[in-house]
Amino acid sequence: MQSLVFTAAVERLIDLALEEDIGSGDITTNYLVDPEARSRGAIVAKEPLVVAGLAMVRRVFQRLDPEVIFTPHFKDGDSVAVGAEVLAIEGRLAALLTGERTALNFLQRLSGIATHVRAYMGLLGDSRVRLVDTRKTTPGWRVLEKYAVRVGGAGNHRMGLFDAVLIKDNHIAACGGITAAVARTRSQVSHLTKIEVEAATQDEVREALAAGADVIMLDNMDAAAIRQATQYIAGRALVEVSGNVTAANLQTLAAAGVDLISSGALTHSARAVDLSMRIASIP
């Protein structure tokens, strides 16, 4: 039931994208294409992929031609074979030509993330661990990239600095210890806000748990230390491991009994997948 939500931030990113490309005008199209001519475009997968962000394509073209007719042949999360037509779009030819690159740039990046995440999910098999993203997203793309992560099958960490407390070493140093830090935030934040604490040693794990952390992030621990901490916590808080997650060590981490594995690479290093647009010959 989940759908891509056009928050104000998403709309502003689309504005920015169209303005940086169109600037003072698409001079090629403006001088060569009859503004009233209509046509039909189709976006085609040039490699196998998991599609994400179909609604972005519609939104981009609607900015240039509010009457555009959008016909998706898949829905976000579907696997698409090479050569398949992902969607069709009909409208003013000038709008199709002017918006083509921006629409593809959005779709290629979001589908790239979903495809990459889906591959990682395959490695996890039916493990009960939850793979989640981080705040290492492309600046300006937070809501979109976190959506693509969910489309790929993984989960989201907090959305930003505003929707959960994550107490790191510098916060701890700034206010005199884990116990004080948790107590102070708990007394001030909403009863609906969870508190996560970063712990680098077994002592810190114990202090965080005693202080009432909802989630404990194990920072830079080796597999043995992770196992020890997880056994100590024993379900009294959620356990997250973060950092240096690779295809190679994902299963090992999952086997250590943690609840959550977070990975920045899900968003910051996924490559774009290849999609292109065909525009029907003009009658």
Next chain:
Amino acid sequence: MQSLVFTAAVERLIDLALEEDIGSGDITTNYLVDPEARSRGAIVAKEPLVVAGLAMVRRVFQRLDPEVIFTPHFKDGDSVAVGAEVLAIEGRLAALLTGERTALNFLQRLSGIATHVRAYMGLLGDSRVRLVDTRKTTPGWRVLEKYAVRVGGAGNHRMGLFDAVLIKDNHIAACGGITAAVARTRSQVSHLTKIEVEAATQDEVREALAAGADVIMLDNMDAAAIRQATQYIAGRALVEVSGNVTAANLQTLAAAGVDLISSGALTHSARAVDLSMRIASIP
């Protein structure tokens, strides 16, 4: 002498990035850190890289603390060894903690592109061919990513739809042939605007040249066809090849005698490089 220019679009992207991360407030920092406390942070390379976007780090932190003191130890384009401190930043601790992730997200991506491009440039050696980017940039990042490409040593294709004419197959179909398309745009655009034409066959190459194209883009031609076209054109127009450029075929393309090789992967598929921020212990 080239420097990163803070155009209105860049400022809007920074706004967007900070707003999506901070939202209604960095609740961890707001409740734990004395707003007057000061500290010093340092950004460190976790892998060898070519740095790009140093001024973005300053700008991000200046938004949160206009009095921040920024001390870069390198300049954009420098190669940085693993472990090296790239820059230092002093100011309000709360600003350092709130801005850290956004600043790093910008620097990691731009340095990732510069590093990737530099590697490609190494493959080209002292070839006279020019490697250039495309419009396949991350939406919202056009000016920044094209800057990072130049930092890495490659060149830029047009900035957007507004600063050069690029006549593709659909434009040609829409107005009755290459000759007509070039004539019509030439008569209307500024005398300072160049016209590039996409050509898929030797016939189209000949027609584009006769029509007076400044640049001819060879579309999807094999090496023999590229060589034939290049010899025919013989310097009367610039010759560009585009598409499917890989580390493997870069040298072959360069040897075909073309003037320009364009590659979308320079921007859309570079992975972020790893940089982290250390914040000095608080006195």
Next chain:
Amino acid sequence: MQSLVFTAAVERLIDLALEEDIGSGDITTNYLVDPEARSRGAIVAKEPLVVAGLAMVRRVFQRLDPEVIFTPHFKDGDSVAVGAEVLAIEGRLAALLTGERTALNFLQRLSGIATHVRAYMGLLGDSRVRLVDTRKTTPGWRVLEKYAVRVGGAGNHRMGLFDAVLIKDNHIAACGGITAAVARTRSQVSHLTKIEVEAATQDEVREALAAGADVIMLDNMDAAAIRQATQYIAGRALVEVSGNVTAANLQTLAAAGVDLISSGALTHSARAVDLSMRIASIP
């Protein structure tokens, strides 16, 4: 350590406030006051109050004169006696005259909320119940009014629709019951997001608890039903009562053993307190 944070939304509200008042120019001041003349203003309490929003005064005047010198004599949360000078502000006389009304309008409303909340907190005495606000805030003022509530001594409910899940009757109807609704959201939201469920009957309380709700909001229950529900839940989830909270019934509700009492009137019906600005005679 908590301070008023100038989020992007707060800045936009200040923009709006100054633009709606100044419009095409403060014609009285522009024609009568030497743009270089300087003066000193003081804001004075005309009734006893709890002050909140001092930093807004500085920010408003800084927009009109970046060199303004702001000298607060109290800090947010302090009780101020009638007649006391709350703060002084020095700068260009024209800026003081043009900004006076907007600065006071912000301070009067935020201090009004803090004063009102402080009075309610006095009624609660040392009860362990937490009084919290709601989303019934003045449109455009969410971050500011929730800040004033904390200054007054009460707590915050969620900031908006984005930072916690609150499943109400219509959501439950839309997806087939409490159990399904909690399960579906739990599987999709971040592990750092809490889930609150509204329950109108003891059956719904039991279902919500079994489904794993973090917080249960008792909707429109009488005192006996509240007590019954609270005893059943027995600390396995937080219990909130909402609606029709008045000075008269606050202590009764607190005695029922609930964890949280939420009240929209804290923000939507607090009257402004009286503050005025004196501007020193011009030399």
Next chain:
Amino acid sequence: MQSLVFTAAVERLIDLALEEDIGSGDITTNYLVDPEARSRGAIVAKEPLVVAGLAMVRRVFQRLDPEVIFTPHFKDGDSVAVGAEVLAIEGRLAALLTGERTALNFLQRLSGIATHVRAYMGLLGDSRVRLVDTRKTTPGWRVLEKYAVRVGGAGNHRMGLFDAVLIKDNHIAACGGITAAVARTRSQVSHLTKIEVEAATQDEVREALAAGADVIMLDNMDAAAIRQATQYIAGRALVEVSGNVTAANLQTLAAAGVDLISSGALTHSARAVDLSMRIASIP
């Protein structure tokens, strides 16, 4: 014939209101409600009130669902009995749930002002005096609150600093007396701009009148002084009294023969009236 006008400032306030509430997304609704499901909501009065701002409800929901069908059962200025359905709204269920709180927050505040003003108008009976508002409005809400005041039956003072001259003590001090201040502004402002002067003594009243003030505001005078000033002016300028207007002294002030009574409390201290939204059970 008067209607609520959606000026650019009103649109920006609606933007701000929706963005502060929705932020990165309404996670409850997004995960639980089918984006295509439709429903019907009704807003109901929970106490007797004078309704104001109906068009704001439509505008808020149109932002979330442009196809929403809005059916008001009353018009602005109507008295509504407790329990009456004020309006109905049909559209996407997700839009109704996401927009409900923002729409109600606008309607409750504007109707609160209209209801409060209407009560004051009742006290004035058929007096020829005009009760008017001030610039003590909620920052960001100027146009809306002044509209609600008119809906309640009172009049508006100037809209802001731009549409009339109001010369106060500090302006007078800054340019050497009332006579000079009026002359200087008269020579520079448009012939369509009126000039009001604040007078604290009978001497100042006489000087203001001689200088040609269109309106004279009697500042902090007792009833006898007000009467004396009014008799002296004798219709040669409009007379306004301001400050400390209460239900108790309103009739006394009206009887003093002044033309205008201004009161900041009309806008800054009206409490919100109680309205709620029912959403039809989902088929």
Next chain:
Amino acid sequence: MQSLVFTAAVERLIDLALEEDIGSGDITTNYLVDPEARSRGAIVAKEPLVVAGLAMVRRVFQRLDPEVIFTPHFKDGDSVAVGAEVLAIEGRLAALLTGERTALNFLQRLSGIATHVRAYMGLLGDSRVRLVDTRKTTPGWRVLEKYAVRVGGAGNHRMGLFDAVLIKDNHIAACGGITAAVARTRSQVSHLTKIEVEAATQDEVREALAAGADVIMLDNMDAAAIRQATQYIAGRALVEVSGNVTAANLQTLAAAGVDLISSGALTHSARAVDLSMRIASIP
């Protein structure tokens, strides 16, 4: 004492002006000029002129270099001889080069209006009639052009549709006559808002005066009719004539005894005066 006020609208116009010129970057300057190099520019009059808008020059350059040092040699309203240096500006050379054209474009147009108005004022000599502008200003430039008109010595008509009532033939037709129209607006607008009525015949003049119009605009009347109307009104309302004002008929109109002559040509058809910028040779 009057100065150019940087309202939000003026700032937005400066943004627009710089963005349309700089776009994705001043490529000439970025590639050729050391970003740290400093220089000194001077703006010089190439023809005799009345200068207006000096502060705009400072503001434009401050956007590009906040540390710029601005030294005006004249003040707005001064007559400047050909060849005189109007102002000097020191700062980063790149900022001077990038901002030069935009700064000059503002100064040339505003000074052009002031110069044109000053010439008209000379024709009026010591007539008591007031020459005023209209709403026929360059879209986006209202506040600036009305300022330049005052600098030139003429007065302003209303600023826009919001600060005075001007009832024209279509408004009269829409509500059943002048008497009804004046009564309806008088009962609703602020007591500080004046009402002007357009009258095309002597009957309409009489009706407007009886209805209580503050100002009567004589529409398209010949000199005799103007004289007749003015004598009838006899100071009971201000009298304005509008339309077809030229250097040739200005004195005749003034002699007819009216209070105000309005002319759109003051703003919409003034030509820019010639000013240029010299940049000192670089050390």
Next chain:
Amino acid sequence: MQSLVFTAAVERLIDLALEEDIGSGDITTNYLVDPEARSRGAIVAKEPLVVAGLAMVRRVFQRLDPEVIFTPHFKDGDSVAVGAEVLAIEGRLAALLTGERTALNFLQRLSGIATHVRAYMGLLGDSRVRLVDTRKTTPGWRVLEKYAVRVGGAGNHRMGLFDAVLIKDNHIAACGGITAAVARTRSQVSHLTKIEVEAATQDEVREALAAGADVIMLDNMDAAAIRQATQYIAGRALVEVSGNVTAANLQTLAAAGVDLISSGALTHSARAVDLSMRIASIP
């Protein structure tokens, strides 16, 4: 096939124009005109003119009434006789009255430029020289005025600082000569960017040509010097003359054999043409 393109900058200018005129509301129309009443307006030429900017009229009215029906009787570039109805517009009467002045202000200025340019083109007859505009446009109007120039029949110089390189004396001084300046920019700008160099002497002409300038601008040369430079260049670069272009010397310049004559007066000193709006009597 060329049409007026509503870039983001054009939309922002329309916003600015409507906001500066409407501000807090069109009080005359709001209080006198039934918001549901409909009418028909017609814009009529009051002098012979070349029309430009018809689509701006539609866009302005659409902002105020999205359902407006726009019926142009001419197309941009057509010559319109005095008295002819240029277009009709039907919609809500209140929208017609509120938008009238802004719509006319746009149309009058753009048509004024097109009319002025067309007259200059007539002087050139069938000369092969191209008359082009400059960057001396009204700040905020760049895209629109350059469009009007094309409608009038002349060509455009570069759009701004971003789409071509124009090396002037100060740039040359800053980097050590024409040869160095051209080489440095050529190595960094896109292969699609042309380079123009300003030359004041025959030596500079020779150096610019040898350096590979695409266009050479002859700065302040007399007719003999222009002829000498043009003969030397002999088609190896385009030749532009700029400055002091008048109706008197246009033909002489054209006869000197240059390719381009640029003139700032085309945009900065065209007067508005006279157009007015008639609104049908209301039923």
